[in-house]
Amino acid sequence: MLRGCLVDQFCIFCVFFPETCDHLFRDCILVRYIRICDEGSDASELDAGDVRRLWTDASNIPNAATRSKSLTRLAAIWWVIWTERNNTIFRKVLSNAIRALERVASLTNVWNGALWPLLVPSSMLSPHFFIFVIDPAFLVYFV
Numbered sequence: 001m002l003r004g005c006l007v008d009q010f011c012i013f014c015v016f017f018p019e020t021c022d023h024l025f026r027d028c029i030l031v032r033y034i035r036i037c038d039e040g041s042d043a044s045e046l047d048a049g050d051v052r053r054l055w056t057d058a059s060n061i062p063n064a065a066t067r068s069k070s071l072t073r074l075a076a077i078w079w080v081i082w083t084e085r086n087n088t089i090f091r092k093v094l095s096n097a098i099r100a101l102e103r104v105a106s107l108t109n110v111w112n113g114a115l116w117p118l119l120v121p122s123s124m125l126s127p128h129f130f131i132f133v134i135d136p137a138f139l140v141y142f143v
């Protein structure tokens, strides 16, 4: 029970594993499918530590444009996973991997083109300090 809501402790997508941050955003079959299908991901990224490590690795990419695109892609994937999860749990909308993949591509294009340079100055891309809020119920806080 979190925030007064009774939610199944197992992942809503695969049902086999407890829903942890690392499982939902890194290990689950849905997020792996999205990351593999996304042209920017390769198999070596899939097993690289936990979600914090994924964000840190992307934050440490030396080239600013590549770093920005990688962080945007990762944020879009996590946002889509989070909203697919919530829609499944709270609105009884079945998750759809193809729809999720299309949403990631759409969000990535929009954010890369317009929002990212305005919302996150490069000084905030440090792997040691980052607060990312895109929904009152969704907070990623890396210190």
Ligand SMILES: [Zn+2]
Binding pocket: 011, 012, 013, 014, 015, 016, 017, 023, 024, 027, 028, 029
């Ligand atoms: Zn799962």
